Amino acid sequence: MTNTKDWQKIKEDSLNEDLAATDMQDEGIDDASGDDGDTADEHTNESLEYLSYQQLEEKLTLAEQQAHDHWEKLVRATAEVDNIRRRAERDISNAHRYGLEKLVNGLLPVVDSLEQAMISAQSNVDSAMYNGLDITMKMFLNVLEKMEVRQIDPQGQPFNPQLHEAMSIQESPDLAANSVMTVFQKGYLLNDRMIRPARVVVSKEKTQV
DSSP states (O other): OOOOOOHHHHHHHHHHHHHHHHHHHHHHHHHHHHHHHHHHHHHHHHHHHTOOHHHHHHHHHHHHHHHHHHHHHHHHHHHHHHHHHHHHHHHHHHHHHHTTHHHHHHHHHHHHHHHHHHHHHHHTTOHHHHHHHHHHHHHHHHHHHHTTEEEEOOTTSBOOTTTEEEEEEEEOSSSOTTBEEEEEEOEEEETTEEEEOEEEEEEEOOOOO
16 A cells, blocks of 8 residues: 655645744734833833932922023123123213314314414504404314313312312412412313313412511
């Protein structure tokens, strides 16, 4: 009796076994994936759920401190910007108000020369020259006034050390003590800034004999 094998059946059984093994591997992967996902969720929940009150309070305190530090930095930065803006505005204002100081200083010797010429013409009784110089001086001073320059002529006024420079002190029977007897050189102000003080002789009380 011949023993023949059913090769077709053997082939089908082998294919079924391979398919079953593949299905089992796929199920294993799915189960592993599901376990990992559940594990991650559980870990996250546990990390939030199991923080103690003290730990939560420390985290809150740290967050408040960081917020306070950021606020202080913002306040300091804002204050610094405001200071820079105010300094810039002040510098611009001073440039407008005192930008002519160098020009005025250059013109003052011209004014002094005109005054000396007027004194000389008056002493020589040259009325025509004096009148011409007087008109020129008035025009010059008008121009200076338009430039916000004010002349200081303190003849007979009380001595003011902020505006006057005492060249000498002399006795005077006619003036009160600490008064301006003589003005050697007139002073000038540009707005409220001293360009040149008036140089003067100051009176003092007469010495009792």
